[in-house]
Amino acid sequence: MIKVSINEMDKIEHLFRNMHDTLILSCLQGHMGDAWTDNMENPRLAIIQGGDFLFIAGDETAEQVETMIAQILDVTGLKRGFVIPEKKSLGDIVVKVYGEDCKIISRYAIKKKQDEFDFVKLQAMIDKLPQGYTLRPIEGEWYDEVIKEGWSEDFVSNFESKEDYERRGIGRIITHDGKVISGASSYTRYNEGIEIEISTKEEYRRQGFARIAGAALILACRQRGLYPSWDAANMMSVQLAEKLGYEFDKPYDTYMIRKQ
Numbered sequence: 001m002i003k004v005s006i007n008e009m010d011k012i013e014h015l016f017r018n019m020h021d022t023l024i025l026s027c028l029q030g031h032m033g034d035a036w037t038d039n040m041e042n043p044r045l046a047i048i049q050g051g052d053f054l055f056i057a058g059d060e061t062a063e064q065v066e067t068m069i070a071q072i073l074d075v076t077g078l079k080r081g082f083v084i085p086e087k088k089s090l091g092d093i094v095v096k097v098y099g100e101d102c103k104i105i106s107r108y109a110i111k112k113k114q115d116e117f118d119f120v121k122l123q124a125m126i127d128k129l130p131q132g133y134t135l136r137p138i139e140g141e142w143y144d145e146v147i148k149e150g151w152s153e154d155f156v157s158n159f160e161s162k163e164d165y166e167r168r169g170i171g172r173i174i175t176h177d178g179k180v181i182s183g184a185s186s187y188t189r190y191n192e193g194i195e196i197e198i199s200t201k202e203e204y205r206r207q208g209f210a211r212i213a214g215a216a217l218i219l220a221c222r223q224r225g226l227y228p229s230w231d232a233a234n235m236m237s238v239q240l241a242e243k244l245g246y247e248f249d250k251p252y253d254t255y256m257i258r259k260q
Helices: 006-011 023-027 065-078 088-101 119-126 141-147 162-168 210-225 235-243
Strands: 034-037 046-050 053-056 081-084 102-110 133-137 172-175 179-190 193-200 227-229 248-258
Touching: 023 034, 023 046, 023 053, 023 065, 023 179, 023 193, 034 065, 046 065, 053 065, 053 088, 065 081, 065 088, 065 179, 065 248, 081 088, 088 102, 102 235, 119 210, 141 162, 141 172, 172 210, 179 210, 179 235, 193 210, 210 227, 210 235, 235 248
Parallel strands: 053 081, 193 227
Antiparallel strands: 034 046, 046 053, 081 248, 102 248, 133 172, 172 179, 179 193
């Protein structure tokens, strides 16, 4: 199992030609994430990590396939990972290797918009922010606030530091009484855009704050010429995406693996 350096990503790029997740692009383009392969000269299998997500592509008959899959949590340092295989045959090997420590769950793909977002509609959503709440960018002290809370840390956790996030990341949060209560941010970054991470503190959910934060982030991204990509963990996320102007594509299997 060989780690792929940034300047050698082109050697495994062809293995992921049928996968279009932006977290894969983030790694292949050298922004963030790590990759491993079975052979640098003639790669038959590769794994890309982006945050908690692990993308596996290539030949399921490769000699090291079970070994690489078995080692992936150790080499990434993850206690739990979400495996997205290029094809079901690779997913079947994940199930074989992890047994009871693997659970198949559904995630939901959102189509990449071919037209522009409705900026008037998005601004109207933002204008509904209740009095006493403030919409602001993630920067300075607010970076420190979001990274220390479990529900919001993934707004910034894939960036190397506060300085790195302020240079390459983009996010919008809603604050109330000096506390962050909701937000939307760049989970990862790739050349053309970001992958959205959106969350609300539990006691403030179902009050429209995620919709407002999401609308603000989309507008901020488009002003910078970035595409805000969305992939949904559940149907509530799909419904939120649709309200913001996206279109649902399809469900797909994800293999949640964990260490004992």
